[in-house]
């Protein structure tokens with residue numbers, strides 16, 4: 169989901185990146201540690217490809233948290249009760265906090281937050297495709313919490329045991345908050361599904377729009393996800409895209425049924441032999457288009473991020489200049 | 503709207519101040535100059551929405567006509583809102599937002615500090631919790647006034663402009679009308695004019711640190727407590743109350 173490798177998958181042929189030859193002894197020792205489920209810490213030796221994959225994955229995860237504040241932030245000022253307003257504010261604030269921990273974890277690998285943000289704004293870095301869909305009604309806030317945060321949990325729980333220590337520890341903090349996010353979303357949906365005809369319509373419509381994009385969050389199918397194998401070997405990932413997606417479908421279907429909403433998939437059916445739900449074909453063309461930046465509100469999302477950053481430049485400058493003045497005054501006084 | 507009992511009216515004013523400023527601050531969510539600032543502003547907004555919930559809940563309870571905090575927040579029009587004009591002012595740039603917060607949070611901290619001694623135990627209890635929150639808001643805003651005032655030329659110019667914009671609404675904070683005068687004489691409400699000297703000292707102290715001086719005096723702009731607001735409040739309400747108005751009777 170937030171951490172799916174979205175780099176260059178839409179290209180016909182990805183150019184082979186020249187990797188530096190690693191010292192075979194160091195590499196073998198590293199692989200042994202990872203296979204032994206030890207945590208790799210920032211000061212430890214690591215292969216360049218491992219470092220690069222992690223920076224890409226963690227920063228992409230961080231960007232997703234930050235961009236993800238926008239679709240939900242869109243409804244804070246219109247939340248229908250004081251309780252819902254407070255919950256949503258706290259939730260979106262949590263997401264910002266997740267972004268902070270993740271940027272900090274990525275910075276331990278030698279890339280600054282400013283560089284990562286620059287990469288996001290220039291379109292070089294990706295973020296989860298899910299946030300390029302609009303939040304049209306209040307029910308979308310329910311659907312996001314229930315499905316999007318639900319998918320996040322599915323993905324992030326195994327990452328608490330990912331091989332890079334700072335990332336794993338960030339995930340432990342994040343996971344503590346995610347179940348609250350999922351619950352508040354489902355609770356919104358429950359209230360709507362049990363409400364008036366108009367509310368029920370809102371809820372059903374939100375589910376219909378968010379279901380497929382939520383499944384896409386887990387990324388391309390395993391046979392089209394070439395980096396999965398190495399990421400699993402290095403314990404950066406611990407389960408494949410398709411495994412996680414299946415898990416998500418299996419828990420979400422009964423949740424929808426419990427509140428009387430129907431999932432927009434005619435092929436959805438319990439498969440006794442597999443012990444899983446079968447589900448229909450995902451529109452991968454749409455997925456790759458959104459990865460390319462052609463999601464329906466992708467332009468608005470980036471415009472909002474860039475505007476906030478540029479409008480805030482004078483504030484960040486002032487804070488730096490002020491801090492420097494303070495330090496100078498302190499030195500002069502000594 | 504029928505006239506509320508004086509105590510309910512007082513609780514309503516306290517709640518409306520918090521609600522409207524919380525609503526304004528939540529507009530920043532996702533758009534602040536830095537991630538850390540985004541989190542701070544959301545945090546303040548969250549505290550204020552919490553305070554509003556308590557004060558409005560109490561107002562409804564005293565009124566005893568079946569209106570809860572949500573009914574009061576989402577089903578009144580401009581004339582029945584009794585917040586001060588300062589809190590409804592649009593965010594503007596970050597300096598203007600900070601100016602508003604700075605002037606208001608120091609007032610609120612002094613007010614809640616005094617309210618903890620109210621003879622009404624319900625008001626005192628809400629104030630006791632809230633005063634800790636607003637002390638943090640006041641400190642955060644003061645730090646930013648100092649940073650922006652004594653930062654770059656641009657931040658200084660913006661901070662001066664922000665304070666200048668908000669200054670005309672300051673006097674209203676300290677007005678004690680007939681309702682509150684009576685409640686204050688019973689030890690229920692805060693004697694707000696008595697807070698002015700302490701507030702002035704706090705503001706002047708921070709401004710000195712920020713190498714700024716007070717904005718030029720301005721004839722006080724008043725009216726919020728009686729429902730006579732700026733043009734901005736109606737727009738704020740139309741956004742905040744949209745769902746409750748569009749789907750009357752629904753529960754969320």
Ligand SMILES: [Fe+2]
Nearest residue numbers: 233262263266
């Ligand atoms: Fe998150």
Ligand SMILES: [Fe+2]
Nearest residue numbers: 263317346349
């Ligand atoms: Fe979340």
